Amino acid sequence: MAAALFAGALTAPAQAQDFGLEELRAGVFYHSAYGGFLPTGPNWDLTRLEDVKFAALFASPDIAAFEWIGSPRAEIGATLSLAGRENLVHANLNWQIPVFDTPLYLELGFGAAVTDGALTGATRPARNFGCSFNFYEAAGIGAHVSDNVTLTLRYEHMSNLEICQPNDGLSNLGLMIGFKF
Structure with missing residues (x-):
């Protein structure tokens, strides 16, 4: 369904803008690339390049x-495992911060996600x-x-912040190409 939305929006940019859609992204991700929340240590595992990700970003x-909190864009997306591992669907606010007067930007997002992964009883690597x-x-x-294309190296993390037990969380890393309208 996400792929159909992505393809349809590319063929009808004027219709996409009617819904406030500003950018569509797609990419490939390493599944469970890091063993924690903040990627600050040696716990990287880049052996599972097996996820695809789709995201739609809407005008603020x-x-x-919204202006008071920095005019974030609404984002909806999905990370799908092609190897039968955990999938996730998310909705979040996305802040894009320009890096001085360059084409570079930093990006931060915060929101909610739903997974089809095991709640308990799974064995590693699940x-x-x-x-x-x-x-x-x-x-x-x-x-x-370019004016219509972005390229983003993205780290995403999903966990329940210890609200439920256990709380293994999931951290993925990937590269996305975006098409702006």
């Missing part, structure tokens, strides 16, 4: 509250999430390759 609403509903965080660095 013209509302004072994860035990404790509950299906989780928090979603993302960070990235990207570049405006």
